[in-house]
Amino acid sequence: MATLEEDEVEFRAGDVVRGTSDEVESIYIVKEGWLFSAVELGDGRRQILEFFVPGDVVGLHDLPYEQTSYELVTLTESTLCPFPKERLGPVFETSRAVTGLLFTFSLIDHVIMLDRLKSIGRLAAKDRIAHLMLTVRSRLCITNDELGDHFFFPIPQAEMADALGLTPVTISRSKAELQQEGLIRWQRREVELLDRAALEKRTRFDARYQNLDTSWFTTLCGGY
Amino acid sequence: MATLEEDEVEFRAGDVVRGTSDEVESIYIVKEGWLFSAVELGDGRRQILEFFVPGDVVGLHDLPYEQTSYELVTLTESTLCPFPKERLGPVFETSRAVTGLLFTFSLIDHVIMLDRLKSIGRLAAKDRIAHLMLTVRSRLCITNDELGDHFFFPIPQAEMADALGLTPVTISRSKAELQQEGLIRWQRREVELLDRAALEKRTRFDARYQNLDTSWFTTLCGGY
DNA sequence: AGTGTCACATCACATAGGTTAAACACTGGT
DNA sequence: ACCAGTGTTTAACCTATGTGATGTGACACT
Incomplete structure (x- = not known):
């Protein structure tokens, strides 16, 4: 995972990290700060989709698309570690652990x-x-x-x-x-x-980050 | 993918394929019929989460959990191909194509x-x-x-x-x-x-099954 | 044909939440 | 200490959607 965090970029509170329909260039790992993703409906209405805090992986679900499907905005001063999309392919090929981890994250997020x-x-x-x-x-x-x-x-x-x-x-x-x-x-x-x-x-709250069963992917993840 | 569809089970319209908090045993591929997943709020209220049609993969996001997080109900007579969870690990290890495909599906679903x-x-x-x-x-x-x-x-x-x-x-x-x-x-x-x-x-509808960029995972998928 | 069931339609009325606008309370800069 | 800017609270009023109840048509079973 550490290889995903080589780079670092800083943002101020309220910055738009990425707009809607930008080209999908990278995913981000949140090192510091709070962010959210949102879509604007054009008439002033807006739907916020997810909030992100340090440790979150942002932008995974844009990977299959040419253009981003939502914008990404900071709530507080933030530090992000961008990881370029084109370097992900090789990572998936070499590291089953990372693949499994990211896959698991995306399923939990869902x-x-x-x-x-x-x-x-x-x-x-x-x-x-x-x-x-x-x-x-x-x-x-x-x-x-x-x-x-x-x-x-x-x-x-x-x-x-x-x-x-x-x-x-x-x-x-x-x-x-x-x-x-x-x-x-x-x-x-x-x-x-x-x-x-x-x-x-x-x-009717359920704690979705608990009661995880890692067995299905353990061999891949190497125990996450 | 064909190996995922070895088995077959039939259901009648209105059947509960799987309740909430059942043990997570398998994912399903929809061969025939329409289904939906839902959570009940206990006081009669209910939220339907997703509808499924032939070709859909159902239950992926339950994999990281011990218990299912929602119920699965048929809308019409249906045929499902269950694939046991414990057999998925080996599949992920041997086939990057399947891993990539399922990963991609789950991202698009999201x-x-x-x-x-x-x-x-x-x-x-x-x-x-x-x-x-x-x-x-x-x-x-x-x-x-x-x-x-x-x-x-x-x-x-x-x-x-x-x-x-x-x-x-x-x-x-x-x-x-x-x-x-x-x-x-x-x-x-x-x-x-x-x-x-x-x-x-x-x-403000966006066609999420179009404008896909397969490059990021092509090497893994072998061109999906 | 008669009867029960189920899905859908329609009505009269209630209410949670939206709208608009104004006042208020912080915060940071000068 | 003052001000501008931004966020929060409060109030009066409005409307989209919910509630509950009743009706209708299609289909299935006897």
Whole structure:
């Protein structure tokens, strides 16, 4: 994996790393910072697709395409390690471990996506917000075992709205209610989940980064 | 690929092929019939995640998990070719072509999923319906070059509702309007898209099965 | 032919969330 | 200390979609 991180590029908060319909040139590994991918609908509406945090691999699913299918924007100052597409072929040929690892990542991402689909399709506004917090927390836990229920969360309300299929006004209203009910507390760019069990129950949350069965690919991955 | 299709199992319309939280035993290749995957929310609500048609590979993204994350149900009489999980490891080791092909499929699926997220998150009811029809059509075109704008479509309104985050009532209303506007016509279990260009524009539809760039994996796939 | 079932259509009414706009509260720069 | 810029909160009002209930037609079984 280290070979994928040779290069390094820095971005400022709010930078567009890559627009929609750019040529697909490389994937990125997030070394530092938070980012999101989104599609614009042209009339001002926007759908945010995924949030990325340090350790994430960005842009894998663009590989089969000539042009990128969404834009990539930083939320905070970020450091990315681009890895050129044309150098991936050789990597796949020589390293089954990397192939298996990336394949596994992409499958897990897909399941996370299905959860988000459920959230947007069938949960009420407050529950969608709760579900997002839980998903982000569980992602952060991978790279930080000791993460409690209180963590850094730099996603502004406008972006939460665009990720959850809501408006900033509804986000604000619903956050206030969750706060009054003593379930979640926000302060500046931090959150605290005050009753995680209750939140997980309400949103039918599943921890997708746990209960993994690595056996299917172990021989390839060399134990991931 | 042929080795993946050795076995065959038949199901009747409405059968549950696999429930949620079953043990992950195999992936399936759809030989005949239409299916969908879904999660139940417990209070009667349900989110349909994906529809599958002949030629689709089902269950790939469950591979990294011990338990299935969604149920799999048939819409019509179906024939599936199950392929056991434990036999996949060896296949990946011996055949880069199959690995690359399945990897590519899973990446494309993911992008289709992102499109559905946009649809559910940001489009109005009528446009979500239109977007679904276009997505299904473009999928059917892969295995049938000559498919026109008139095709078999066996998805009942209750299932369309659960797929699009709407209710059957809204589906019925919106279908009627689309019909009156001369955009889409339904008759029994068939549809006709009367003005595909207009529908694609309204829904910001992208053909995700086209404009593929196979170069990145060609050496592995042997030209897919 | 009669009866049950299932999918779909339609209506009257309720509501979550959208819209618009204004006020408010931080933040960083001068 | 002041200001501009950006994000958040609040309020009054509106509408798309949900709810619940009722009706209709097609098909299957007796």
